[in-house]
Amino acid sequence: MTRPAYRAFSFFGGKGGTGKTTCAAARALALAEEGIRTLVVSTDPAHSLADAFDLPIGDEISLISPNLWAIEIDAEVEAQKYMKGIQEKMLHIVSPVIVDEIKRQIEIAYSSPGAEEAAIFDKFIELMEHLGDPYEAIVFDTAPTGHTLRLLTLPEILGAWLDHLLEKRARAVELMSMVAKYDRDVRQKLETDPITDILGKRKEKFEMARSILTDPEKSAFYFVLNAEKLPILETQRAIRLLRKYGIPIGGVLVNRVIPEGAGTFMEQHRLSQQAYLKTIHETFMDLPITEIPFLDTDIRGMSELNKITKLLKNL
């Protein structure tokens, strides 16, 4: 059996309600059926992966079919794990009086905008690190466009920010050790600066994520859209932005294309779709375009997903 060509990381995104989850699920199933150990991950805070497979999927990785694992990242659970780790470390290092005093601040940061995104991104990086052991491919079902774009461009933005912080800390440490020329204790403490260490590790993680996300051999982003005006415009904008950040685009998937002979009621709709399809082929002529037909039933569960897996086998 020859395995189809695939990239280690594929991302499915697009406007809400276009069928991202269905496509991601079908793609993952297609890979698994080819004997590729595949993990399908939902990063959308409003999860629907469990609905697509019609199986219970939780915030822990579980095997749902031969060669197929699934997880729905729960931002709150991840954030709580992170906070617990910090609090435990704090109890070892800081006096309880201080811990008590800054409890309020921790709460503020914990509920700040972006905390959820950051928690998802952390898990996202953790999963990426696990590639090859045991998963050979990871399929991400991402949140609607805006959210995902922010998530994927985080490494670049935060990388610059971290550089700046590291620079400042290095300068402060340098000056402090100049002053501490006569104080060996302080000097030793500065040699292993935990702040520089932690910021540096963060930076490394972001750089790793960035190098994977921008590697066309490893990753590809697929846009799922319908043959309508607004999804076309939004996809165009999103592709432009991803290209700006150097994230490779794998292709465009047009979902719910009404087939010929669908009856007189659908005929008018079909004709308008055909016009938009033409626009799609013109707009995205440099990208592979896959058309997925509108089925007479809802795509839910393995057997229904199997109806479209063959279309998604060779993306």
Added chain:
Amino acid sequence: MDMPQEEKERNQPPEEESEERQTVFETLKEWASGMLFGSFVEIGTQAIRKEAFDINDNLMLLLFGDFLGIPNPISYYTLELLPYMAEELVPWERRMQNRKSILAEKAGQYDFG
């Protein structure tokens, strides 16, 4: 009578004399370096220390600005630095909130007198 005394002095081991001189010299050196440190070096290190503190305060502002109400895009990630900076955090917050005039603070750094 004079001569033998001179003789005696001359006969004294020379090491003892130089050792004594050595200790005086050491004390003098220490005293001088202390003077120097107090007057010049200390002023210099004080300026550097102040600069280091300023940079660190600014760094704290970038890391934990949201504690003062300034939004921080990575406040979630800076939280993991808290165990190592918590001791500095409370005095820093107080310093930041009690800042009256940055100009006066800066002027205080220089010896205008």
